[in-house]
Amino acid sequence: MSDSPIPALSTWVEVPKTSDFTIYNLPFGIFKNKKLSPRVGMAIGDKIVDLSVLDQEGFFANLFLPEGIFLTDSLNGLISLGKVQTRKIRERVQSLLLEDNGELRDHSARGKVMVTRKEAEMLLPVKIGDYTDFYSSVEHATNVGKMFRDPENALLPNWKHLPVGYHGRASSIVVSGTPIHRPKGQSKSPNMDTPMFGPSRKLDFELEMAFITGKQTRLGDSVSTAEAEDYIFGFVLFNDWSARDIQAWEYVPLGPFLGKSFGSSISPWVVTLEALEPFRTASPVQEPEVLPYLKCDREHSFDINLEVLIQPEGGKASKVCTSNFKHLYWNVAQQLAHHTVNGCNINVGDMMASGTISGTSPNSFGSMLELSWNGSQPLPLDGDGKRAFIEDGDTVIMRGFAEKDGVRVGFGEVKGQILPAKI
Amino acid sequence: MSDSPIPALSTWVEVPKTSDFTIYNLPFGIFKNKKLSPRVGMAIGDKIVDLSVLDQEGFFANLFLPEGIFLTDSLNGLISLGKVQTRKIRERVQSLLLEDNGELRDHSARGKVMVTRKEAEMLLPVKIGDYTDFYSSVEHATNVGKMFRDPENALLPNWKHLPVGYHGRASSIVVSGTPIHRPKGQSKSPNMDTPMFGPSRKLDFELEMAFITGKQTRLGDSVSTAEAEDYIFGFVLFNDWSARDIQAWEYVPLGPFLGKSFGSSISPWVVTLEALEPFRTASPVQEPEVLPYLKCDREHSFDINLEVLIQPEGGKASKVCTSNFKHLYWNVAQQLAHHTVNGCNINVGDMMASGTISGTSPNSFGSMLELSWNGSQPLPLDGDGKRAFIEDGDTVIMRGFAEKDGVRVGFGEVKGQILPAKI
Numbered sequence: 001m002s003d004s005p006i007p008a009l010s011t012w013v014e015v016p017k018t019s020d021f022t023i024y025n026l027p028f029g030i031f032k033n034k035k036l037s038p039r040v041g042m043a044i045g046d047k048i049v050d051l052s053v054l055d056q057e058g059f060f061a062n063l064f065l066p067e068g069i070f071l072t073d074s075l076n077g078l079i080s081l082g083k084v085q086t087r088k089i090r091e092r093v094q095s096l097l098l099e100d101n102g103e104l105r106d107h108s109a110r111g112k113v114m115v116t117r118k119e120a121e122m123l124l125p126v127k128i129g130d131y132t133d134f135y136s137s138v139e140h141a142t143n144v145g146k147m148f149r150d151p152e153n154a155l156l157p158n159w160k161h162l163p164v165g166y167h168g169r170a171s172s173i174v175v176s177g178t179p180i181h182r183p184k185g186q187s188k189s190p191n192m193d194t195p196m197f198g199p200s201r202k203l204d205f206e207l208e209m210a211f212i213t214g215k216q217t218r219l220g221d222s223v224s225t226a227e228a229e230d231y232i233f234g235f236v237l238f239n240d241w242s243a244r245d246i247q248a249w250e251y252v253p254l255g256p257f258l259g260k261s262f263g264s265s266i267s268p269w270v271v272t273l274e275a276l277e278p279f280r281t282a283s284p285v286q287e288p289e290v291l292p293y294l295k296c297d298r299e300h301s302f303d304i305n306l307e308v309l310i311q312p313e314g315g316k317a318s319k320v321c322t323s324n325f326k327h328l329y330w331n332v333a334q335q336l337a338h339h340t341v342n343g344c345n346i347n348v349g350d351m352m353a354s355g356t357i358s359g360t361s362p363n364s365f366g367s368m369l370e371l372s373w374n375g376s377q378p379l380p381l382d383g384d385g386k387r388a389f390i391e392d393g394d395t396v397i398m399r400g401f402a403e404k405d406g407v408r409v410g411f412g413e414v415k416g417q418i419l420p421a422k423i
Numbered sequence: 424m425s426d427s428p429i430p431a432l433s434t435w436v437e438v439p440k441t442s443d444f445t446i447y448n449l450p451f452g453i454f455k456n457k458k459l460s461p462r463v464g465m466a467i468g469d470k471i472v473d474l475s476v477l478d479q480e481g482f483f484a485n486l487f488l489p490e491g492i493f494l495t496d497s498l499n500g501l502i503s504l505g506k507v508q509t510r511k512i513r514e515r516v517q518s519l520l521l522e523d524n525g526e527l528r529d530h531s532a533r534g535k536v537m538v539t540r541k542e543a544e545m546l547l548p549v550k551i552g553d554y555t556d557f558y559s560s561v562e563h564a565t566n567v568g569k570m571f572r573d574p575e576n577a578l579l580p581n582w583k584h585l586p587v588g589y590h591g592r593a594s595s596i597v598v599s600g601t602p603i604h605r606p607k608g609q610s611k612s613p614n615m616d617t618p619m620f621g622p623s624r625k626l627d628f629e630l631e632m633a634f635i636t637g638k639q640t641r642l643g644d645s646v647s648t649a650e651a652e653d654y655i656f657g658f659v660l661f662n663d664w665s666a667r668d669i670q671a672w673e674y675v676p677l678g679p680f681l682g683k684s685f686g687s688s689i690s691p692w693v694v695t696l697e698a699l700e701p702f703r704t705a706s707p708v709q710e711p712e713v714l715p716y717l718k719c720d721r722e723h724s725f726d727i728n729l730e731v732l733i734q735p736e737g738g739k740a741s742k743v744c745t746s747n748f749k750h751l752y753w754n755v756a757q758q759l760a761h762h763t764v765n766g767c768n769i770n771v772g773d774m775m776a777s778g779t780i781s782g783t784s785p786n787s788f789g790s791m792l793e794l795s796w797n798g799s800q801p802l803p804l805d806g807d808g809k810r811a812f813i814e815d816g817d818t819v820i821m822r823g824f825a826e827k828d829g830v831r832v833g834f835g836e837v838k839g840q841i842l843p844a845k846i
Contacts, residue, residue, distance in 0.1 A: 130594050135677060156675055161618050162609055166677035167590040167684070171553050171768050172642055181643040183765035186585055186714065195584050197714045219595055219686060220604040220845055246765065249581055254558060254589035255678020261590070261767040263642060291609065291620045342606035342669065343845065344684040345594050422643055422766065 006278045006407045010099040013114070015045035020401050020410020023097055024278075026090050027234070027269035027411075028075055031120040038073035038123055041115065042093055043269050043412070048115040049093055057109045059096065063088055074127040075270065076349045079214045079233050086214075086233070087274060122268030124175045125236070126212055129347040131170040132339060133208075133240060133260075134163050135355040136330035138284070143358060143370045148248075160288060163330035163338050165355075168240075169261035173351065175268050176414040180241060182392060182421040183262035187245035195249060199421035202244035202375065203390045207308050207366035207398055209325055210238040210353035211332055212270060213346050220343040225296045228333035229273060231346065237267040237306075237398050237414040238353045244369055244389070264353075267398075267414040275409050279303045279402035283331045290334070293341055300331035304411075306357060306400045308366070310381060313393030313417075318381040320371060323357050323364045325400070392420045429701045429830045433522040436537070438468035443824050443833020446520055447701075449513050450657070450692035450834075451498055454543040461496035461546055464538065465516055466692050466835070471538040472516055480532045482519065486511055497550040498693065499772045502637045502656050509637075509656070510697060545691030547598045548659070549635055552770040554596060555762060556631075556663060556683075557588040558778040559753035561707070566781060566793045571671075583711060586753035586761050588778075591663075592684035596774065598691050599837040603664060605815060605844040606685035610668035618672060622844035625667035625798065626813040630731050630789030630821055632748055633661040633776035634755055635693060636769050643766040648719045651756035652696060654769065660690040660729075660821050660837040661776045667792055667812070687776075690821075690837040698832050702726045702825035706754045713757070716764055723754035727834075729780060729823045731789070733804060736816030736840075741804040743794060746780050746787045748823070815843045 011023040021027070021043040031048055032038045041048035052070035054060060063085065069078055078086060096104040104110055135141055138155070141164075145154030158164065174180075182203055188195035214233030217223060223231055240260065247259025283301040304325035311317035335352060356366040365371045368389050371379050375388035390396060395417040401410030434446040444450070444466040454471055455461045464471035475493035477483060486508065492501055501509060519527040527533055558564055561578070564587075568577030581587065597603075605626055611618035637656030640646060646654055663683065670682025706724040727748035734740035758775060779789040788794045791812050794802050798811035813819060818840040824833030 130592055158609075158611075158618070158672055158675070161611075162673060164673070164677055165680055167592055167680065169553055169590055169767060170593075171770055171773070172766075174642065178642075181766050184645075185765050186581075188581075188584075194711070195581070195714070197716060219597065219601075222607075222845075243765070250585065250587070251676070251678075252579055252581070253674070253678070254587055255674075255676070257588055257590065258761070258765040258767065261762075262765040288617070291618070293620060338681070339684075342608050342666070342681040342685040343595075343604050344592060344681065347594055350594070422645075 006405050011044070011097045012099050012105045013044050013047060013097055019045050020408065020412050021045055022408055023094060024407050025271060025275050025409040026094055027271045027275065028078070028125065029269045030073055030075060030123040030125050032123065033115065033120045040070040040072065040075060040078060043117065044097060046117050048117050048120055050113050050115050053109060053113045059104065060089065060092060063092070073123060075125050076127050080348045083214060083230065090272060090274065122175055125268055125270050126349040128170040128173055129350045131168045131173060131351045132165050133168045133353045133355060134165040134330065134335050136163055136328045136335065137355055137358050138329040139327065139358040139360055140356040140366060140370065143365065147374050161290065163335050165335070165339065166255045170351070172261055173264045173266060176265055176416065178265065179417045179419050180263040181419045183243050183246065183258065184421050185243060185246035185258050186249055188249045200243035200246055203418060204242045204244050204368045205308065205390065205396045206240035206242055206356040207306055207321060207323060208238040208240050208353045208356060209235055209304070209400065210266065210351050211235050213350040214348060216347045217340060217345050219345040221340065221345065222343065223336055223340045225294065225333040225337045228336040229300070231336060232273055232332060234270040234272040235276065236270055237400050237411045239265040239396060239398055239414050239416060240353060241265065265414050265416040267411050269412050271409065271411055276302045276402065278404055278407065279409065281326050283326070284329050286329065293337055294334050296331065296333055300333040301326045301328060302402065304400050304402045306398065309397040310387060311395040311397060312381065312384050315384045316382060317397060320379055321364060321366055323359050323366055325357060327357060327359045328354055390418050392418055394418050429828050434467065434520045435522050435528045436467050436470060436520055442468050443831065443835050444468055445831055446517060447830050448694060448698050448832040449517055450694045450698065451501070451548065452692045453496055453498060453546040453548050455546065456538065456543045463493040463495065463498060463501060466540065467520060469540050471540050471543055473536050473538050476532060476536045482527065483512065483515060486515070496546060498548050499550050503771045506637060506653065513695060513697065545598055548691055548693050549772040551593040551596055552773045554591045554593040554774045555588050556591045556776045556778060557586050557753065557758050559586055559751045559758065560778055560781050561752040562750065562783055563779040563781040563789060563793065566788065570797050584713070586758050588758070588762065589678045595684055596687045596689060599688055599839065601688065602840045602842050603686040604842045606666050606669065606681065607844050608666060608669035608681050609672055611672045623666035623669055626841060627665045627667050627791045628731065628813065628819045629663035629665055629779040630729055630744060630746060631661040631663050631776045631779060632658055632727070632823065633689065633774050634658050636773040636775070637771060639770045640763060640768050642768040644763065644768065645766065646759050646763045648717065648756040648760045651759040652723070654759060655696055655755060657693040657695040658699065659693055660823050660834050662688040662819060662821055662837050662839060663776060664688065688837050688839040690834050692835050694832065694834055699725045699825060701827055701830065702832065704749050706749070707752050709752065716760055717757050719754065719756055723756040724749045724751060725825065727823050727825045729821065732820040733810060734818040734820060735804065735807050738807045739805060740820060741807070743802055744787060744789055746782045746789055748780060750780060750782045751777055813841050815841055817841050
């Protein structure tokens with residue numbers, strides 16, 4: 001599938017050459033601006049297509065959509081229509097934006113439909129039901145195991161047999177641009193007799209991507225790897241902010257809790273599985289062989305370039321990491337099949353994150369924990385000091401895009417600034 | 424507060440002597456029956472007070488409630504009105520049910536207001552946002568530590584410094600009476616080279632209680648122990664079904680996942696904090712001293728008797744455990760203060776469970792894991808075999824009630840039957 005050439009498309013919308021939001025992409029999001037209440041839009045170039053206006057003007061008449069489906073503050077209702085419908089909506093908009101199609105281009109409502117992206121505020125795109133975080137990068141798990149457990153046996157015995165994951169906090173997932181206060185909490189270094197309380201001194205990011213589920217299951221039912229992609233609507237960039245000192249003291253035996261739940265940030269545009277199709281690629285070979293319910297008949301990974309930048313307050317942004325989604329050992333079909341194999345039910349709008357996406361080279365590590373090797377090797381920034389962990393005022397920016405045959409499908413960015421701890 | 428005598432109240436409703444649902448209780452729930460759509464009710468004796476009919480008949484006229492607040496399938500909207508309003512609603516109903524009050528007793532709508540509980544189906548009372556499970560019984564944590572780690576150092580170093588907890592799966596929380604399929608999953612005993620896949624062979628219950636939050640916070644804000652009870656609406660019984668073999672293989676290093684997420688069961692009636700007030704009591708003394716943010720100025724525990732019964736299919740129920748909520752080392756104010764100290768935001772309808780509530784005597788242990796000491800000492804049932812863990816067809820029943828000066832405030836029960844694994 002990924003070997004077939006991408007059909008060339010051109011649009012009457014002016015799309016800057018390096019834009020993530022090409023005619024091939026058309027991601028869904030929720031936006032508002034000074035005049036417009038929250039609604040569903042689709043990004044193209046520097047514009048947002050206001051789907052609610054398209055709908056009012058009758059452009060979706062053949063689709064028989066429920067009234068007001070685009071005039072809402074979350075994508076959940078739209079996603080619940082099912083993939084057949086959401087695919088038709090996306091294809092209809094794509095067709096309306098094509099160079100040779102005059103339907104919208106020459107329509108009197110064109111000015112009302114095409115909203116300037118810069119003047120819009122993006123909102124959290126979905127009402128998130130449950131949030132799960134996996135731990136699917138073998139490089140990340142190995143790095144962490146080397147640092148905190150046994151360098152000779154860095155991977156735990158279960159790691160290559162199942163996609164390790166845990167439940168996370170959904171309420172504190174925020175959209176890109178939302179500042180996060182440095183969390184306070186307990187920590188205890190080995191040389192202390194009792195724990196101390198205060199602002200985290202090891203605040204970190206984790207470079208992740210997350211998928212949003214688009215179809216529900218009933219309690220007791222399972223989703224196979226072959227069926228899994230039917231249940232995946234699309235993807236976003238995900239920054240799993242982590243307080244390493246809080247996490248280290250709390251996490252045994254029941255896992256991460258307050259070291260994570262103070263905030264996670266996502267990019268606002270949901271890139272559909274359909275848009276990522278041309279970038280489908282293989283995952284790393286799995287050895288030992290996995291159990292039958294985790295086997296896959298096809299490729300379920302995507303070639304998505306990822307990068308992380310740190311921008312000190314008032315300074316310039318330095319790139320600190322370059323990675324790729326395809327490095328992940330466990331793919332999304334395996335994650336979803338594993339998650340539901342016990343009968344756990346999923347709902348529309350659940351979010352499942354990948355875990356930190358690290359590659360093999362040191363500059364591809366997806367967290368400061370790995371990049372600075374737990375603070376022992378602070379990372380130089382471009383002309384502006386160095387970082388062991390994230391400091392107050394720093395903004396962390398993550399970007400992601402797929403590119404092939406001159407076609408680009410990107411995610412934009414997720415960014416967030418760290419504010420000082422609240423007093 | 425708990426030393427003051429409870430004022431004597433009597434009602435014109437016939438309430439059986441052993442009923443949990445006395446005039447002192449009046450818990451909120453969501454019910455429907457063959458004729459009535461889902462709505463808010465309050466239990467008394469063998470009846471349910473249909474609050475939507477009371478509202479329609481003008482009995483709440485002085486409270487200026489939003490229209491249709493009781494004609495809904497969850498308590499979230501009602502709880503969101505705030506404690507001042509929900510307390511007034513409960514007090515108004517209590518007053519209407521008093522022996523000497525003829526307003527409802529002699530009203531033509533009385534028959535419509537008082538619904539027979541037996542003919543009603545109880546639904547999940549709240550739309551649960553995030554679900555957290557604590558681990559707050561020192562006896563339970565010690566038992567588990569003895570079995571799986573080091574009998575000499577059963578408690579981990581962090582346990583007495585913070586209320587250990589983890590995020591759980593909200594989607595699979597179901598109301599009492601919902602059957603649960605035995606989960607399938609991976610497990611690996613120490614003598615196996617590779618993991619196996621199949622139905623869990625160590626299916627267990629955990630006797631817990633959970634509180635439901637009634638007020639939201641913003642991301643970045645914290646709730647102090649002194650403020651905590653303002654954020655707690657009420658309590659339910661909670662059975663945290665657990666697959667010990669799946670859990671043992673998966674839980675290092677990120678905590679319980681599929682060993683828990685196949686289902687949790689709650690009792691349908693939410694008993695308010697106000698109803699539990701007369702049963703307030705002290706928690707165990709905490710030593711070592713806790714950090715300042717975990718200190719409390721008053722008692723935050725309640726004297727609630729708990730019991731667990733196992734009923735084999737077609738057989739009689741055997742009581743296997745008798746415990747009490749007051750055994751918990753960490754109280755609800757400490758749990759909520761800890762949960763939010765890092766700025767994690769809470770919403771109306773979040774659920775926070777206590778963790779298994781074990782006492783010191785072997786018959787007070789709140790799980791089969793402890794009662795049968797990981798299966799090594801199967802528990803005899805009354806005239807019907809014995810149990811190491813839960814078998815297909817077994818129904819597990821948990822009950823809870825507070826009692827003092829002849830006044831009883833109970834939770835009813837949470838029960839669930841285990842069905843064979845799906846093929």
